[in-house]
Amino acid sequence: MVSGSHEHVDKSEAGAGIRAARPFDAAAFEGAVRALVAACGVDDPQHLGATPERVRALWADRLLDGYRRDPAAELGEGFADPRADVVVVRGIAIHGVCPHHLLPFRGKAHVAYLPGGRLHGFGRIARLVDALAHRFTYQEWLTRDVADALVTHGQAQGAVVVVESVQLCLVLGEDRRSDERVVTQACSGVYRDDALRRAEVQRLVLPEGDLDRAGR
Numbered sequence: 686m687v688s689g690s691h692e693h694v695d696k697s698e699a700g701a702g703i704r705a706a707r708p709f710d711a712a713a714f715e716g717a718v719r720a721l722v723a724a725c726g727v728d729d730p731q732h733l734g735a736t737p738e739r740v741r742a743l744w745a746d747r748l749l750d751g752y753r754r755d756p757a758a759e760l761g762e763g764f765a766d767p768r769a770d771v772v773v774v775r776g777i778a779i780h781g782v783c784p785h786h787l788l789p790f791r792g793k794a795h796v797a798y799l800p801g802g803r804l805h806g807f808g809r810i811a812r813l814v815d816a817l818a819h820r821f822t823y824q825e826w827l828t829r830d831v832a833d834a835l836v837t838h839g840q841a842q843g844a845v846v847v848v849e850s851v852q853l854c855l856v857l858g859e860d861r862r863s864d865e866r867v868v869t870q871a872c873s874g875v876y877r878d879d880a881l882r883r884a885e886v887q888r889l890v891l892p893e894g895d896l897d898r899a900g901r
Contacts, residue, residue: 701830702822703784705752714741748782748789751819756830757838759812763805769842772804773797773889777811781818781827783854790824792850792866796831797890798841799875799882805839813838824848824869832873843874845886 715737722733773796780791794814798805817830828848835844849868856863870891876883 701756701817702751702781702820702826705820709745709749709752711741711745714744747819748780749819749821751816754812754816754819756813756816756834759809759816760805760834760838761809763803763809763839765802766800766804767802768804769800771797771799771886771889773886774807774810775890777814779814779818779827779848779850781820781822781824783823783852784821786854788853788857790850790852790854790867792848794818794828794831795847795849795890796835796844797846797886798835798839798844799886801840801842801874803840810835824850824852824867828869829871829873832871836874841874843872843876843879843882845873845876845883845890846871847890 718737718740722736727733775793775795777794777796778791779794780789782789796810796814798810813834814831817834818827822830828846831848832844832846835841835846847868847870849866851865852867855865855867870887872883876886
């Protein structure tokens with residue numbers, strides 16, 4: 686089966702980036718890449734002949750595969766557990782695609798949640814992040830989507846999510862350096878309005894160097 690010709694999954698949950706209106710069209714995508722190369726004035730079959738297939742595979746199977754992944758299913762139901770101790774998973778590798786310039790961003794997500802009767806596998810949390818990140822989305826949206834999903838789908842009492850990334854559309858811009866990083870934070874559930882609880886969990890979640898700023 687041609688990569689990218691997968692069954693379309695309709696997304697109806699809140700968040701989840703920009704919606705997909707139709708299934709990924711592998712043939713149309715490859716044709717668009719050929720047209721793009723031609724529009725650049727380049728013609729080198731030896732080095733660019735297989736480029737449309739390579740680019741299609743990358744986009745369908747890595748950059749945009751979140752469109753065929755249901756965030757709730759990726760997180761799963763977890764298992765019942767009465768404990769209510771904070772769970773933190775730091776350093777989850779992430780990447781997504783900025784809708785404005787069609788350039789990827791990449792970095793790390795730091796996720797904390799306060800269980801509300803169910804615990805979730807650490808790998809499942811990473812899969813949830815991937816399902817929401819591998820789409821056309823903004824970093825700000827992604828951060829909020831993960832936090833809300835842990836409360837909505839994971840039945841957590843609250844969640845705090847921090848994403849730090851390098852946005853290629855920023856570092857490649859005019860008069861830019863190459864070291865800009867963007868840090869976004871979202872709080873859901875009990876952490877949204879409880880400043881004391883939020884401050885406690887931020888010390889576990891926030892990247893080094895951001896703790897003082899968060900407390901101001």
